[in-house]
Amino acid sequence: MNLIQVNKIDFELFFIGTTVTQNLCEGSIAGSVAGNKFQLNLVIGLDEAGDQKINVFSLLPYPMYPKGKKIWFNTKRCSLNKQITTILIPFINLPIIKQLSVSISFFITLISGLWNNRSKQCIVLVYNVFSPFSIPVLLATRLFNCKSVAIIADLPFDDYDFKGLKGILQRIDFYVQTHIISKFSGVIGLTSKIISEFAPLLPSIVIEGGIDIIDEGTTFSIPKKDKEIICLYSGALNEINGIKLLLDAFNLISEVDFRLWILGDGPLSCLVEQAAELDNRIVYWGKVSNQQAKICQREATVLINPRPSDNKIAKYTFPSKLLEYLLSGRPVISTRLPGIPEDYNPHLIFLETETSHDLAVLIQEVCLGDTYDIDTIGTNGRKFVVSKKNWTCQSKSIHDFLITL
Missing domain, CATH: 3.40.50.2000 (Glycogen Phosphorylase B;)
Incomplete structure (x- = not known):
């Protein structure tokens, strides 16, 4: 099949993650600049790569209460560029309740999107396999017989210390994240080891990231001594x-x-x-x-x-x-x-x-x-x-x- 035929396939893409504008990400202490750039560039790149539409559903990066003072977040739309808008899902920003509300919101939002496109072939991508993201994706895609693809940029090796009562919950989530990968239809990993150790039998591709050479302008300058x-x-x-x-x-x-x-x-x-x-x-x-x-x-x-x-x-x-x-x-x-x-x-x-x-x-x-x-x-x-x-x-x-x- 040549590229022209490939691009004419009628399918709909859904992307689940924490994708926001770069300015919004840099203004949040909970935002990962590198992670957001990966998602943002990938979403824009996929939109340009074919004729399919891409639907983006995101969780706004925001620190959990009491570090973050706001508790309720309503549904909101955020323009990523002139062509793409992400839907920021609603959630309750309280410990444990946040994870549950995020899962429910992603599930309902995704179910609605898949239902509206039920006549098309749909593929759902999720950025990382954090349980409140990956579980609703797998449930929704099973209901509609769609393909699900996990983009694995991070596993919680560095975030969890596995100590105390909190450590028990961390161990449960770590087990879920590392074992749920094999349930997807395909995997996009940043390294080959992610794929070989957690999903060796699945269709896969290694993409370590990319560079955006467009956004190079700036007014920031630095004085430098010649001998430094x-x-x-x-x-x-x-x-x-x-x-x-x-x-x-x-x-x-x-x-x-x-x-x-x-x-x-x-x-x-x-x-x-x-x-x-x-x-x-x-x-x-x-x-x-x-x-x-x-x-x-x-x-x-x-x-x-x-x-x-x-x-x-x-x-x-x-x-x-x-x-x-x-x-x-x-x-x-x-x-x-x-x-x-x-x-x-x-x-x-x-x-x-x-x-x-x-x-x-x-x-x-x-x-x-x-x-x-x-x-x-x-x-x-x-x-x-x-x-x-x-x-x-x-x-x-x-x-x-x-x-x-």
């Missing part, structure tokens, strides 16, 4: 992402012209603030907009992804920051994570031994030595992601996968 050698990290500040390793490594670098820029927020932000107070070469930017982060990345000498490869979640995740890093056109130092596809290897400088000493040595070799042609490495990395990992290509691959189910 800027090492940059952007992302969540937690142990999983290797912040301690990076700070320890930079502490071993004595050259006064080196700078360490850290952008982001998280549990270890206090540790970063303390390091910046002790060493004036460390600049902690705090949480910045995605556009500001892109400008900082382009100003840097080298970008660093210090996430430990031996962490239990490493084989199930792909650090989305690598795509943005490579897009900047600057060289990227990274640990050799099992979730990084092999076609990235020529464009990354790998830290083979994950110690602070070895990272410090590698940073200095990259920035000061003759071993690496950093401008060529950076340019080739950008060409790679622009041509091979843009969302037009990635969405086309997913679209072609969906019509084979």
Whole structure:
């Protein structure tokens, strides 16, 4: 079957997730910028990939009470672009009740959408297999004999500590999430390990993410001294992402012209603030907009992804920051994570031994030595992601996968 025939198949797409505008996501402490960008670009890409209509139903990212003060959220429409509008489902923002109300709302909203399109072939995609999302999707698609596809970007390895009474509920949810994957019609995983370990018999495709090369304009500017050698990290500040390793490594670098820029927020932000107070070469930017982060990345000498490869979640995740890093056109130092596809290897400088000493040595070799042609490495990395990992290509691959189910 050729592409023209494929695009003429009459089917309807439904997308269940937390998709909102990027501005709305960045304005919420509960929103994941990387996760929202993935969803937003995928939804827009799928809409452009074929003739089918895409219906988007979303849960508004908002912290649970009492961290978030608002309790009742009504149905609301939110325009993602000129063509696509998401329906924000109603829910009650109280512990336990929130999960139940989200499940019921997604189920009712999806049932209504499937009923209105019952004469068509329908495919329902759900972003991650969090129980209040995945269970209503599976129930609704079973009722209407539709295809269901799980997009697995995150599993709750890093969110749950499995301690105390709350830990019992976490274990139950963890079991449900990891065992419910095999009930779907197909799986889209960020890494091959997700598929091989949790859904080896299902139709599947690996899509680690993509880059959006359109939204590059900004009015944000940064003063930079000619002699400064800027090492940059952007992302969540937690142990999983290797912040301690990076700070320890930079502490071993004595050259006064080196700078360490850290952008982001998280549990270890206090540790970063303390390091910046002790060493004036460390600049902690705090949480910045995605556009500001892109400008900082382009100003840097080298970008660093210090996430430990031996962490239990490493084989199930792909650090989305690598795509943005490579897009900047600057060289990227990274640990050799099992979730990084092999076609990235020529464009990354790998830290083979994950110690602070070895990272410090590698940073200095990259920035000061003759071993690496950093401008060529950076340019080739950008060409790679622009041509091979843009969302037009990635969405086309997913679209072609969906019509084979």
